[in-house]
Amino acid sequence: MNLAVSFTKRFSLGLTLLFFAGCANQAEKVQAVVQPVRALTQQPVPSQSRTATPDLRPLAAVGGYRAASISGDYAGYSTLNQFIDFMAQKHGFDRAYLNGLFSQAKRKQWTLDYLVKSDQSLKAKPGKGSWSRYRAKFLDDRHINSGVDFWQKHRTALQRASQQYGVPAEYILGIMAVETTFGSYVGNHRVIDALTTLAFDYQRRGDYFRGELENFLVMSRGEGIDPAKPVGSFAGAMGLGQFMPSSFLEWAVDFNGDGRRDLWDPEDCIGSVANYFAQHGWKSGQPVVSPIRGNLAAAGSLEPGLDNQYPLTVLKQIGLSPADNCQCDYPLRLLQLRHQDTDEYLLGHPNFYVITRYNQSTHYAMAVHELARAIKSGYLSQASR
Incomplete structure (x- = not known):
């Protein structure tokens, strides 16, 4: 969610392609040069979270964590103490509890190194064939057949969600396919490690990740989860939809009615x-993209992008219109998709x-x-047999 928007705006969710199906989506959200540092004493800890608010329920944080001070990888981090x-x-958390919890947190140097490389690769504009290469990583039998199987298994929940929210089942599945291939890989990084690393060692976006750590x-407390247990992406995205914690608090729902919001649960x-x-404004019955009809050379005179x-x-006025007469x-929005030999232009609704x-990626949304x-198409084909 799952993991949905870029680091510069929201890092929504999430995320997902270099070492597992979700990795590239996370990488496309990295918009800044990473400069890992040991202590960020010059950066105040902001109360910037746009989601978390004081929790007035009984404070019952899960896990037997307790310590007088922080030990381990994050001992001596003044910003963590702040x-x-x-x-x-x-939020009324017990300091000793958090001291004990963060004494268990591990600094993920791999993550910091990976983000440096990812940011450097993202500075270049998409070259020839960039869309073709990206598309090939998702538009394959594994993703499509997994989606058909998932639809058949969870068709009742998908039908109910479509009716309740006005979102076609196939677009719900499209997100889950790109993010985690329906849970086949939801990440193997402890969320507490990922977020602590990025909150206190990722100088460029530390304020954002401190907000996500807060959330x-x-x-975790609100859902009765031991915060040291959940695993997700290297950037802290969670579940089949790869939601960041802020997205979880704002948009996750208990759709199976068991009293908990659990993004590792398919329903x-x-x-x-x-x-x-x-x-976010989905309009039922409206199109997503349209092919272009008319003077395609004129498309080059417009600036593409979101x-x-x-x-x-x-x-x-310049001779372009949607080919489907919407x-x-x-x-x-004018969408430019770069193939090896030509550029394809579409109109985004x-x-x-x-x-x-x-x-926040044209490639992601097109995938x-x-x-x-x-x-x-695969689901309807099987249903008609």
């Missing part, structure tokens, strides 16, 4: 992804932009879209 004071004051602790993940889309919108009247009373709220259509 953070513990902040959590005690804002994770509030989330809860289905409902949570659908709710995420609905809350940050630029063009009313249909403007597009028609009645578009809203601006569209608001629903396409909603997908990018999960991960979700194409997988959604392929999975639906």
Whole structure:
């Protein structure tokens, strides 16, 4: 969720391609040079979280953690001690409990090194064939067939989510396919290790990850989870949908009705992804992308990407229009997809932009879209036999 938006805006969720199906999505969200440091004494610990609020329920943090001071990898981190004071004051956490918990946290040097390399690779503009290479990693039999099987197994929950939130089942599945291939790999990094490392050793985005660490602790307590137990991506994204903790608190739902929000549970993940889309503006019955008709050479005169919108009247003035004759009373985005020998241009509708709220990447959203259509085709084909 699962893990949905870039580090510079939200890092939504999540995330996912170099060493497992989820890794590249996380890498595309890295927007800054990583400079790991041992202690960030010049950076105050902000009370910046946009999600976590003081929890007025009984404070029953799980796990027998207790220590007078922090030992282990994070002994001597002044910013971590400030953070513990902040959590005690804002959320009522016991300082000794957090001292004990963070004494168990491990510094993940691999993560810091990986982010340095990822950021360097992301500085370059997409070259020839970039979309073809990205697409090939997802549009394969494994992802499609897994999606068909998952739909058959969970069709009741998918139908209920579609009816309740107005989001087609195939787009819920498209997210889960790209993020974790329906839970076949949800990550093997302890979330407490990942978030502590990035909160206190990732100088460029430490403020963001301190907010996510705050949300994770509030989330764990609220859901009755031992915070040292959950595992996820190297950046702290969790579950089948790879939600970051802030996304969990804001958009995760208890869709199976057992009284807990559990993104490792397929039904809860289905409902949570659908709710995420609905809350970000998904419009039922509206298209996602349209092919372009007209003077395709004119597309080169427009700036493609998610940050630029063009009313249909403007597009028609230069000889472009949606090939499917949509009645578009809203601006569209020009999408450029680079194949090896040519560039393909499409028009993105608001629903396409909603997908990018999960991960701010044209490639990511197109992979979700194409997988959604392929999975639906496979499911209907099997159902008709």
